[in-house]
Amino acid sequence: MLEVHDLTKRFGAATAVDAATFTVDRPMMIGVIGASGAGKSTLLRMLNRLTDATEGRVLFEGRDVLRLTGRERRDWQSDCAMIFQQFNLVPRMDVVSNVLHGTLGRRSTVATMFNLYPRADIHRAIDILDRLGIAEHAPKRAEALSGGQQQRVAIARALMQDPRMILADEPIASLDPMNAQTVMEALRRIHEEDGRTVIANLHTLDTARRYCDRVIGMRLGRIVFDGVPEQLTTSVAREIYGAGADFSEAATSTEIRDPYAEAAMRDAAAVV
Numbered sequence: 001m002l003e004v005h006d007l008t009k010r011f012g013a014a015t016a017v018d019a020a021t022f023t024v025d026r027p028m029m030i031g032v033i034g035a036s037g038a039g040k041s042t043l044l045r046m047l048n049r050l051t052d053a054t055e056g057r058v059l060f061e062g063r064d065v066l067r068l069t070g071r072e073r074r075d076w077q078s079d080c081a082m083i084f085q086q087f088n089l090v091p092r093m094d095v096v097s098n099v100l101h102g103t104l105g106r107r108s109t110v111a112t113m114f115n116l117y118p119r120a121d122i123h124r125a126i127d128i129l130d131r132l133g134i135a136e137h138a139p140k141r142a143e144a145l146s147g148g149q150q151q152r153v154a155i156a157r158a159l160m161q162d163p164r165m166i167l168a169d170e171p172i173a174s175l176d177p178m179n180a181q182t183v184m185e186a187l188r189r190i191h192e193e194d195g196r197t198v199i200a201n202l203h204t205l206d207t208a209r210r211y212c213d214r215v216i217g218m219r220l221g222r223i224v225f226d227g228v229p230e231q232l233t234t235s236v237a238r239e240i241y242g243a244g245a246d247f248s249e250a251a252t253s254t255e256i257r258d259p260y261a262e263a264a265m266r267d268a269a270a271v272v
């Protein structure tokens with residue numbers, strides 16, 4: 001269903017994503033791991049067309065994603081809804097209105113101006129919130145909710161678009177372990193019950209192992225691992241993170257520095 005061929009992004013002389021190639025042939029939950037700066041966010045942003053690719057192809061059931069323009073591009077962005085580390089909600093707006101924002105792409109300008117939502121959409125928004133266990137917060141301002149609850153509101157907003165895929169960029173990086181677990185369980189359920197593909201950038205290996213069917217490991221822009229969680233041994237993880245023998249399973253990509261990346265950065269700084 002999704003084919004990614006040689007997807008590349010260069011920012012000036014630096015290559016953020018280097019010829020990423022992978023295929024998703026059935027709905028699954030995929031975790032993307034790698035050290036900070038490995039290219040995980042750029043990869044997701046290119047798939048969603050938030051960032052233009054420099055080279056490569058993305059095909060989704062016959063659609064040549066990177067060539068879509070205008071309405072077709074917006075339709076694609078609805079089909080692969082994105083959620084972010086910082087939730088990106090409107091803090092002072094109530095929860096249900098934030099969720100209804102997920103339908104903005106298909107509403108008229110007048111309806112948007114006057115905040116008019118069809119009754120059926122309001123019911124659907126409440127049903128989705130209920131499914132995520134936060135319906136009782138529907139009338140509250142988004143800013144009054146905990147981080148985990150806000151991320152579930154963001155997931156609800158994404159579900160309003162009825163997406164085929166959910167792309168989650170570090171969805172639990174700002175959350176405490178309890179909230180992180182609730183959000184990962186929600187994403188897993190959405191995959192299992194709805195058959196939607198979820199691709200999530202994750203900081204911790206144990207999260208990728210626990211919730212994902214498949215793990216893609218990135219290092220310096222390249223995909224260096226693509227397999228099932230069982231194949232993700234400590235030595236493989238060490239390779240992905242470019243870490244030494246002291247590599248700890250509990251460590252996260254924010255804690256592990258990639259010595260090669262750091263050397264490259266120092267060289268770049270010296271040139272400037």
Ligand SMILES: Nc1ncnc2c1ncn2[C@@H]1O[C@H](COP(=O)(O)OP(=O)(O)OP(=O)(O)O)[C@@H](O)[C@H]1O
Pocket residue numbers: 011014015016017034035036037038039040041042043253
């Ligand atoms: N808009 C941009 N302009 C220039 N360089 C960028 C831009 N966005 C990303 N980069 C660079 O591309 C590389 C990959 O960044 P990216 O954010 O995709 O990595 P990441 O694996 O998601 O990192 P993190 O886990 O820290 O979010 C980094 O070296 C980053 O500095």
